[in-house]
Amino acid sequence: MTPYRSGGESFVLCVANQKLTSTDLYNIFFLSIFVMIERMSVGIPALIRCIMKVRKFSRDVLNHCYQRSADHGVLFYTDIDYLVFFTLFCVVAERRKIKVLKLVQMPNHIHHSSIARTKKQFTDFSRDCMSLFTREYNGAYGRLGPLMETPFSSAPKWGDKNVRTNLLYLDNNPVERKLVTSAEQYRWNYLAYGASKHPFSGKIVLRHASMPLRRALERVKLLKSDGRYLTYRVLRSLLDSISSEREKEQLKDFIIGTYSVIDHQAAMRYFGGYDQELIAARSTTGSEYDISEAFIGKDDKYYASFTDILLKEGLLADIHDVLTLSPDKKQELFYTLRRKTSAPGAQICAFLHLPVEIRH
Numbered sequence: 001m002t003p004y005r006s007g008g009e010s011f012v013l014c015v016a017n018q019k020l021t022s023t024d025l026y027n028i029f030f031l032s033i034f035v036m037i038e039r040m041s042v043g044i045p046a047l048i049r050c051i052m053k054v055r056k057f058s059r060d061v062l063n064h065c066y067q068r069s070a071d072h073g074v075l076f077y078t079d080i081d082y083l084v085f086f087t088l089f090c091v092v093a094e095r096r097k098i099k100v101l102k103l104v105q106m107p108n109h110i111h112h113s114s115i116a117r118t119k120k121q122f123t124d125f126s127r128d129c130m131s132l133f134t135r136e137y138n139g140a141y142g143r144l145g146p147l148m149e150t151p152f153s154s155a156p157k158w159g160d161k162n163v164r165t166n167l168l169y170l171d172n173n174p175v176e177r178k179l180v181t182s183a184e185q186y187r188w189n190y191l192a193y194g195a196s197k198h199p200f201s202g203k204i205v206l207r208h209a210s211m212p213l214r215r216a217l218e219r220v221k222l223l224k225s226d227g228r229y230l231t232y233r234v235l236r237s238l239l240d241s242i243s244s245e246r247e248k249e250q251l252k253d254f255i256i257g258t259y260s261v262i263d264h265q266a267a268m269r270y271f272g273g274y275d276q277e278l279i280a281a282r283s284t285t286g287s288e289y290d291i292s293e294a295f296i297g298k299d300d301k302y303y304a305s306f307t308d309i310l311l312k313e314g315l316l317a318d319i320h321d322v323l324t325l326s327p328d329k330k331q332e333l334f335y336t337l338r339r340k341t342s343a344p345g346a347q348i349c350a351f352l353h354l355p356v357e358i359r360h
Contacts, residue, residue: 168286
């Protein structure tokens with residue numbers, strides 16, 4: 001093997017009729033890196049960033065995807081936000097033929113663990129979901145610009161043990177963030193829907209249902225059969241037409257049950273059933289070592305308390321107004337919430353979409 005010569009000369013590897021040792025392969029790899037640095041005029045940090053962006057993916061293997069909001073602020077403020085994303089996610093998953101075992105929507109990020117045939121299928125699915133949701137979200141609230149951080153993070157999970165650990169990690173995300181005390185109590189990890197079609201409301205008895213609820217159910221079924229997700233306009237119209245809080249919750253459960261593509265049975269088979277998954281979730285939190293998940297504060301219940309304060313005191317007419325307020329007005333609200341809660345400044349900033357520099 002001839003040595004590499006700098007100054008633009010090519011290096012030649014004479015490998016014909018020779019066996020390469022592990023040392024030879026090691027040298028080839030690092031010589032290639034040095035050539036790239038010299039030829040491309042890039043520094044080592046830039047090269048490392050480039051290498052780190054190469055997405056790991058395994059065909060027909062569970063891949064865990066994690067994506068947070070572009071500014072790391074709160075994304076889902078109300079149930080309508082959660083439902084728009086959920087129905088959109090499910091419609092796109094069907095179109096792209098993605099098998100979904102878990103989906104978790106947290107206030108400022110999402111996780112899903114899914115199986116795809118190709119890396120392109122997997123990345124196209126994520127791209128379609130986020131571009132459609134950004135368009136819906138920005139249009140509904142009058143905001144501009146990117147909504148989600150790119151690129152998203154993902155990691156394949158080989159072997160049953162790693163799959164179980166990942167599924168439990170997603171189940172327990174809301175428990176770790178103190179939103180609930182048990183994983184099945186959280187609506188937006190969809191775990192409870194593996195055992196019931198109406199875990200957060202009650203079975204709909206049509207002869208006892210109001211006419212607005214009946215109409216809403218029919219409209220949801222029609223839109224789903226047409227392959228259309230529920231937009232902000234449609235969801236607001238459906239929920240506003242119903243006066244009973246109980247029936248509103250029944251409609252939300254019905255929407256989730258109608259649109260869901262989550263393969264609960266496939267997920268539960270890794271544990272032996274629903275009850276066994278709950279036992280496992282209560283005994284271990286699961287873990288994720290392949291993806292670095294950033295956290296702001298330790299208790300996401302603060303976000304609901306912020307909403308209560310700002311709406312009950314008449315400081316905002318709609319909680320989504322925080323998305324388009326001026327920086328000065330946001331700063332006023334920051335100090336109000338700082339006085340009235342014990343929340344970390346970073347979480348108040350995330351809720352108001354204020355730059356972190358305000359924290360003090």
